[in-house]
Amino acid sequence: MLTNLRDICAIAEQNNMALAAVNSASLEAVRAAIDVAEQTGYPIIIQHAEAHEGVVPLKTIAPAVVALAERSSAQICINLDHCEHLSYAQRALDLGFNGVMFDGSTLPYEQNVEYSRRAAEMCVEYGAGLECELGSMGSREGGERDEGGTAEEAGAIYTDPDQAADFVKGTGLDILACSFGTVHGIYRGEPHLNFDVLEQIRKRIKVPLVMHGGSGVSDDDYRSAIDAGIRKINYYTYGAKYAGEAVRSVIDDRTKQGSDAIVYWHDMTVAAYESFVQTFGHVVKVFANGAAPLA
Numbered sequence: 001m002l003t004n005l006r007d008i009c010a011i012a013e014q015n016n017m018a019l020a021a022v023n024s025a026s027l028e029a030v031r032a033a034i035d036v037a038e039q040t041g042y043p044i045i046i047q048h049a050e051a052h053e054g055v056v057p058l059k060t061i062a063p064a065v066v067a068l069a070e071r072s073s074a075q076i077c078i079n080l081d082h083c084e085h086l087s088y089a090q091r092a093l094d095l096g097f098n099g100v101m102f103d104g105s106t107l108p109y110e111q112n113v114e115y116s117r118r119a120a121e122m123c124v125e126y127g128a129g130l131e132c133e134l135g136s137m138g139s140r141e142g143g144e145r146d147e148g149g150t151a152e153e154a155g156a157i158y159t160d161p162d163q164a165a166d167f168v169k170g171t172g173l174d175i176l177a178c179s180f181g182t183v184h185g186i187y188r189g190e191p192h193l194n195f196d197v198l199e200q201i202r203k204r205i206k207v208p209l210v211m212h213g214g215s216g217v218s219d220d221d222y223r224s225a226i227d228a229g230i231r232k233i234n235y236y237t238y239g240a241k242y243a244g245e246a247v248r249s250v251i252d253d254r255t256k257q258g259s260d261a262i263v264y265w266h267d268m269t270v271a272a273y274e275s276f277v278q279t280f281g282h283v284v285k286v287f288a289n290g291a292a293p294l295a
């Protein structure tokens with residue numbers, strides 16, 4: 001069943017937990033996300049990033065995700081991730097998305113507020129929830145393969161806790177994406193999260209907070225971030241990497257049988273699906289932070 005971004009994050013808030021927000025640029029990942037939500041009893045957020053338009057077009061993936069989510073017994077939100085164009089958000093809302101993350105983090109502050117507010121007006125019209133970003137992650141979602149590194153290397157700007165209150169008021173957003181040490185992509189070395197930034201934000205505003213760059217973070221850091229107010233954790237890169245490794249081992253196994261052994265595509269989709277189920281299953285349970293299944 002479909003639950004919008006605001007309501008699904010309110011559930012996380014009530015249970016001192018975070019929800020996995022998995023970017024699902026393939027049917028294997030979408031199926032895995034829905035199956036994990038049904039099997040574990042925790043709600044899930046399925047995301048399509050504007051930057052993934054070239055991997056799978058919105059017009060193709062949206063009808064499939066919406067139909068599968070509607071008929072599922074699990075609570076599912078379908079969120080547009082890192083949307084930089086209001087026209088793209090309009091298309092996603094028309095196709096049935098019930099959440100939008102408008103990313104104006106690279107714009108000057110006043111413009112970020114202005115465009116985010118316009119996104120909020122669109123979302124209200126559709127009964128969808130809105131996420132916006134203040135501060136900057138530096139590295140971009142869907143960027144080059146080796147983008148990432150540390151927050152400093154990526155050029156991240158931590159969210160200013162004082163500005164956060166003004167931003168929430170000026171935009172009408174439902175949930176706030178914060179920059180506090182995570183980066184998109186592959187980490188080079190241990191990520192160093194600044195929980196003090198989160199606690200300062202939390203003291204000033206009441207809306208649920210979001211961690212981007214959530215894959216590659218340790219389970220202990222997830223728990224600390226959730227205790228500091230994180231309610232949605234965006235998870236993509238490492239799940240895609242593990243699925244890629246599963247596919248590589250299928251190819252390696254076949255190649256061992258002879259260089260002319262046929263490699264079938266369907267064996268790779270099964271390996272990728274199983275890998276996503278394992279990865280999402282693990283993080284969904286860690287993010288539950290001890291909360292009992294909700295379904």
Ligand code: 13P
Nearest residue numbers: 185213214215234236237
């Ligand atoms: P990762 O690159 O760490 O998986 O982050 C994904 C993300 O934040 C999507 O918005």
